Amino acid sequence: MFIRSLLADMGIFISAPVQLHCDNVSASYLVVNPIQHDRSKHIKIDYHFVRERVAHGDLQVKYIPTQFQLADIFTKNLSSQRFEFLRSNLRVVSPAQIEGV
Known part of the structure; x- marks a missing residue:
């Protein structure tokens, strides 16, 4: 999101969602399908920010295997x-x- 704001300040506007590469399959699924259960109830605020940005279409979480991270x-x-x-x-x-x- 910072990069998008920085580029906008320079007059370069990106309409496509920013891609966030993640090597954790569970985290990728949880962002898209926020099912609440005991293991996910103490997630930090940054997760909620990511989930909100994905819902708005500003961010896309993409799974990348560890060897290509x-x-x-x-x-x-x-x-x-x-x-x-x-x-x-x-x-x-x-x-x-x-x-x-």
Whole structure:
């Protein structure tokens, strides 16, 4: 939602819903179908914000399997092989690769 507001301030308007990638199937289902039960009654306020934005059509929660969760590169300790896989999928290259060395 912040990105949409930032882009709007620059005169770039996005009409499509913002995609939120989630690697938790249960959380994805709970956002779309908010069934109340004992395990979900103590959910934080941010969940309710997400559910509200999904209901308004501003946000779309999309399931992404853990192995393709690109945000892990910023939040987790990774093996060098996993780090390189995620880095290449983010299209981040080293200066040496840009220069063709």
